[in-house]
Ligand SMILES: CC(=O)N[C@H]1[C@@H](OP(=O)(O)OP(=O)(O)OC[C@H]2O[C@@H](n3ccc(=O)[nH]c3=O)[C@H](O)[C@@H]2O)O[C@H](CO)[C@@H](O)[C@@H]1O
């Protein structure tokens with residue numbers, strides 16, 4: 162267990178460079194086992210999810226190396242093997258091995274994925290897609306076993322009942338080598354889906370329409386990587402630093418961003434009165450004083466991202482009035498509320514609506530990161546607060562924030578990570 166210790170009250174300034182997108186990376190790594198050649202990714206974030214995915218790869222005799230943001234994966238000697246259930250449960254995206262193993266071996270057996278505790282997260286649409294492609298699915302003792310007949314998978318029409326990032330990507334992974342044409346309707350449109358399609362297409366796949374709500378896939382028999390795939394910047398990490406910079410900064414430049422991926426978010430910041438300077442691939446956040454309250458409704462892309470509602474919350478504390486947050490994707494994504502209240506924040510949840518009132522006198526306390534983005538909101542609140550905040554279960558934050566201690570320290574924050582056991586032994 163890790164603990165993040167933040168001494169608040171230091172103003173942030175300078176530059177921060179955003180890493181590759183977690184939600185692309187965690188799909189690209191499972192996608193790599195579809196290749197008939199070694200694969201190379203650049204701009205890979207140094208996050209716990211990547212290290213856990215590398216463990217899963219190793220269990221299948223897939224060798225990988227990760228250095229200076231470059232991840233190489235060699236799936237050419239892959240074997241079918243039981244996957245390590247602890248690593249599978251450490252992250253949500255391990256479910257992508259269902260689609261990629263199906264594509265590679267025409268069958269897959271793995272335990273249910275873990276990931277953030279943000280309310281119910283069923284995978285019925287993933288299963289429905291695999292079945293449409295001709296697979297049989299059995300669930301026993303928390304394990305999913307997916308098999309196909311002698312003819313393997315075939316193209317099909319898949320209509321998703323709800324817009325799901327995971328089900329869209331898993332359908333692509335399973336269909337990319339299936340015989341015939343697959344059409345995914347009501348597909349999710351997140352930028353990470355385009356990134357996965359670009360990676361697969363550069364290896365010879367035929368995935369068309371990624372980024373729209375209808376995706377057409379013509380199955381191919383082989384995929385060969387010819388070049389390095391550079392992962393798109395993480396729009397959620399970028400939004401987190403933008404919020405932090407406005408909340409507690411005196412001029413911060415957030416570099417390596419694709420501003421078009423953040424439009425719903427930056428529009429809301431500007432509505433609050435933050436005069437963002439948006440450039441081609443960077444955004445400058447000046448010192449800001451007067452902020453207005455806003456209303457946010459988290460929705461599928463291109464709407465306001467659910468993963469950014471908690472990171473924006475500490476900035477709402479500085480607004481002159483009540484703000485309202487409604488998360489239509491994960492209405493139970495409220496793990497930050499009780500913890501922020503321990504720091505003196507005026508925030509409450511009322512029947513699916515989060516009400517955030519002005520809270521300018523935050524004080525440090527011992528709190529818990531119940532999940533990644535709840536943790537991100539605690540980090541920002543801790544930077545704003547008087548005194549010291551200890552964030553327990555910081556490994557949830559490190560699941561998805563690339564080299565966060567270094568990035569915060571470079572911005573002038575006073576932050577460290579310690580192993581909880583050292584704290585218990587009084588050695589910190
Ligand atoms: C690894 C990854 O990319 N994680 C992201 C992904 O999660 P994930 O892919 O798990 O989220 P989905 O887009 O699938 O979920 C959207 C909604 O559909 C529901 N649903 C989904 C699938 C299904 O089979 N049945 C079902 O009911 C979910 O409970 C949720 O209410 O998209 C979420 C929504 O943008 C983000 O918060 C996560 O950061």
Ligand SMILES: C=C(OP(=O)(O)O)C(=O)O
Pocket residue numbers: 183252253254275276277279468533534561
């Ligand atoms: C919910 C998230 O991640 P995951 O789907 O990987 O649990 C997130 O990144 O905010």
